[in-house]
Structures are given as structure tokens and as C-alpha cells.
Amino acid sequence: MTELTNLTLEKARDGLKTKEFSSVELTKAHLKRMDETRDLNAFITETPELAISGAENADARLANGTAGLMEGIPVGIKDLFCTRGVKTTAASKILGDFIPPYESTVTQNLWNSGAVMLGKLNMDEFAMGSANLNSAYGSVKNPWHVKGEEKDYVPGGSSGGSAASVAAGAVMAATGTDTGGSIRQPAAFCGLVGVKPTYGLCSRWGVVAFASSLDQAGPMTKTVRDSAIMLEAMAGHDPKDATSAKVDIPSYNSLLKGDMKGLKIGIPKEYQVGGLDADIEALWQQNIAWFKENGAEIVDISLPHSKYALPSYYILAPAEASSNLSRYDGVRFGNRANDPKDLNDLYEKTRGEGFGEEVKRRIMIGTYVLSAGYYDAYFVKALKVRRLICNDFKEAYKKVDLILTPTTPTPAFAIGEEPKDPIAMYMNDVLTVTANIAGLPSMSIPAGFSSKGLPLGMQLTAPAFEETKMLDAGLFIETAAEFAAKTQERRSAS
Numbered sequence: 001m002t003e004l005t006n007l008t009l010e011k012a013r014d015g016l017k018t019k020e021f022s023s024v025e026l027t028k029a030h031l032k033r034m035d036e037t038r039d040l041n042a043f044i045t046e047t048p049e050l051a052i053s054g055a056e057n058a059d060a061r062l063a064n065g066t067a068g069l070m071e072g073i074p075v076g077i078k079d080l081f082c083t084r085g086v087k088t089t090a091a092s093k094i095l096g097d098f099i100p101p102y103e104s105t106v107t108q109n110l111w112n113s114g115a116v117m118l119g120k121l122n123m124d125e126f127a128m129g130s131a132n133l134n135s136a137y138g139s140v141k142n143p144w145h146v147k148g149e150e151k152d153y154v155p156g157g158s159s160g161g162s163a164a165s166v167a168a169g170a171v172m173a174a175t176g177t178d179t180g181g182s183i184r185q186p187a188a189f190c191g192l193v194g195v196k197p198t199y200g201l202c203s204r205w206g207v208v209a210f211a212s213s214l215d216q217a218g219p220m221t222k223t224v225r226d227s228a229i230m231l232e233a234m235a236g237h238d239p240k241d242a243t244s245a246k247v248d249i250p251s252y253n254s255l256l257k258g259d260m261k262g263l264k265i266g267i268p269k270e271y272q273v274g275g276l277d278a279d280i281e282a283l284w285q286q287n288i289a290w291f292k293e294n295g296a297e298i299v300d301i302s303l304p305h306s307k308y309a310l311p312s313y314y315i316l317a318p319a320e321a322s323s324n325l326s327r328y329d330g331v332r333f334g335n336r337a338n339d340p341k342d343l344n345d346l347y348e349k350t351r352g353e354g355f356g357e358e359v360k361r362r363i364m365i366g367t368y369v370l371s372a373g374y375y376d377a378y379f380v381k382a383l384k385v386r387r388l389i390c391n392d393f394k395e396a397y398k399k400v401d402l403i404l405t406p407t408t409p410t411p412a413f414a415i416g417e418e419p420k421d422p423i424a425m426y427m428n429d430v431l432t433v434t435a436n437i438a439g440l441p442s443m444s445i446p447a448g449f450s451s452k453g454l455p456l457g458m459q460l461t462a463p464a465f466e467e468t469k470m471l472d473a474g475l476f477i478e479t480a481a482e483f484a485a486k487t488q489e490r491r492s493a494s
């Protein structure tokens, strides 16, 4: 039998149904792998007892015929989702040992579908970052290495623990959140599928807020079909989130065929810019060829305001963050500074001690762009650009079904070799933020390797609520790239 930790979620569901193994066996195998890969620092909190009792309950439901969509599947949860009775940190010191008295809707949906939680996953503090170097709980390592090198690589961010744990086989799938690329970029860096759904498809209730108009939860998995299954389990209308969409959630997985005949794929000329890694550029061309050979039509399109997306994101996201993070004042949540002189001192000390450097930078940028003298010049301007970016997509989708681009401008970089200038670090998000700004579904699919052998991701972006079409084309790329088989080859060769 294949090692249980190498199985996909889809195959594990089959094995559980046919009683090839139990959820307790599957869960124990993953707990063991979690132990063996602890040096990755992917988990902030491990919950092995909860996992075993969850698996026992899942086995009972599998036996009595009441199994849900994810019954008995071991998963990890990004530590941004509140979990009732289990410490939730957002990877920040400021939350201290905060134990939520409630469960986020997305995680509740997963438990209702039978999934089993193995722990809470490391991430960039408050989901701000692109390399998982901004966690109060230490950085996370990418399980991928370059042959003949000693270096450790970043897993991407902010959902770096989610990506590393799935890629290492410690969990079968993980939740991520994506405000500007935090599901797709780490998925690309770790050779995984990552789906950012349409804004409003997954409830934000109980997810620690970063930038509320951009934040979306989504699945991070080994394959497209795994993501399709997990997205169905996570999504759905929630009256507790005023921005939750009232749409029916289809059984995505059963609708996927991977047939590209007649599909129109848009290639935006604005994304064909310098600074794109040569391997990634070549892979993009290779993907275009695959689509053409299989009956899709390639259409050149223009998204003229793309170049303003990153600057507007880094106004809008910090503005919303500065407001959202004002609630951490030492009074209501988490840590409180000792011996304050007065109330202002309590706020200042608590926030000064509790927030990391990047979070403080964002709060300062956000406060600045929202201040009376600069509100019109920066914040309102960025909102206007947001509208123009949405209009660009609207125009483009009159001509095409989906848009194909790379996910990231470069492959993963080594820990210690990351860009030291924060603005250079922000460039990681240049290809991903537009989908958040426009609220569109977007996914990363592992599609090949860099010349050094690190995984590379391609990105598909669809019109709102066209997840099925996007996943279907994602399945096509996955099949054409034979990524899983090539990974196996690489592993056995090294």
C-alpha cells in the first residue's frame, strides 16, 4: 500500500470508504509525519488528542453510513481561524494565549463535513507577509530543497505553515487565507494547489480580520480535485457575515472534466513585463501551447490599470488593517502590558510590545493614508483605481473565459536571501493582488520546475463565481504538467 501520508485527499476518501484503512490509522500516520517534520516549524499549536477523538468519531460515522464530504480527513488550520477552545494567535504576540469561545464558520463547516484537525498552522503575523518570516513564532521552512545545496527556502506567505505542512505530508490539506496572494503564492512556492475563491464565497466570520474587503479563505491541497472537494466543504452562505454571498455551492469535483475545447484563455500583455524569471516565462509559454494543442483559443487581452494594482493594494490593505487592528488595545483581547502609568500608556505599551515590525509598518501606512490631510490623495484615489481595475476585468471577460498568468515573478528564495527592502518584498504580490482588488476567484496550479528544481505555479483567474470553470482548467494544467509524477521522479532521483 502507498504510504498513507502520500495519498491525496480524494484517494484517502476512497480508502476510508472501502475500509482499506480507518481514519484513526490515517490520522496517526499524519501525526507521526508531523513529529518527523517538526523542524519545518509549520505548526504553532498541535492538537493530537483532538485529532484522535475526531478520527474515532469519523470512523463511527463512516461505519454507520452518515459520513460527510471530508469524513476522517486530517487537516491543518491556519492560525487566523478562531477555533473554539483551541489557542488562536494570528502568529502575533499581542493575542497572547487567546482561546476563542467560538468557532469560525469555515472551520465549523469543515468539522460538519467530518474533517479532523491536527493543529493550528504558522503564518505571517496577522497574515502580513510573503515569506513567513514575520511570525512571532519563528519562520517556517519550505520542505523543498535544491539538490546539492544546504540552504533552506521560504515556503511563501502568509499561509506558509499551511503550505509547508501539506507539502511535507503532515496534513492532507489545509485552510489558508488570501488578502493579496497568501494562498496562491505559498502554494506556488511549495508545489501545491491553492484556491482563492470569489469574495464572499467563504464566510469571514471568526477569521481574524486583516483587510476585510480583500480577505478570503480557501483550500490548499496536493491536487485540483482535492481543492474542489475541500472548497465545497468550506463554502456556503453565512448570515453572520454581511458580505457572504447567497449562492448555491455545487459539487465542484463531480463537474470537472478537464476538456478545454472552445475555451477562450486571455493572456494580459501588461503581465509580460521584465523582472519575470526566465523559467517562469518559459513555463507560461509552455502552458499556452498546451491550451492551444487541446482546442482552447488563446486571446491577447489588455488589463491597462494592472500597474497601479500593487500600489493601490498597499494603500487599501494597510488602511483597513489599521482600523481592524485598533481592537488590540490590551483591554479586550490577549496580552496587556504591565504597570501602565495611565490608559494611553496601557495602549501604547501593549501595542508597542505586542505587534511585530511589519504589522507596525502597515498600521503606520494605514493611519497615514486615512488621516484628514491625505485621505483624498491616497485612500480615495486607491478606491478609484480599484474601480478601474474591476472595469478592466469586466471588459476582458467579454472576450475570454479565463485569464492565465504565472502566480509569482520568481520561484521561492532561500531564507536569508530574501529582499531586505520591504517594497522589494511587496513585489512578490504583483501578479496576485489584482484578483483580490476585483474580488475574483483565482488559483495557483503547480505546473513545472525552475532550472534549480523548485516548484513553479501558474495562475488562473475567472469571473466572479466561475469557480467550476477555473477548477476545470486547473485540472487540465495539472494533468498536462504531470507535476505529481515528476515530483516522484525527482524524489527517487535525489
Ligand code: GLN
Residues within 6 Å of the ligand: 127, 128, 129, 130, 157, 158, 177, 178, 179, 180, 181, 182, 183, 210, 317, 429
Ligand atoms: N503578501 C501580501 C501582504 O503582505 C498578501 C498577504 C495576504 O494575502 N494575506 O499583504
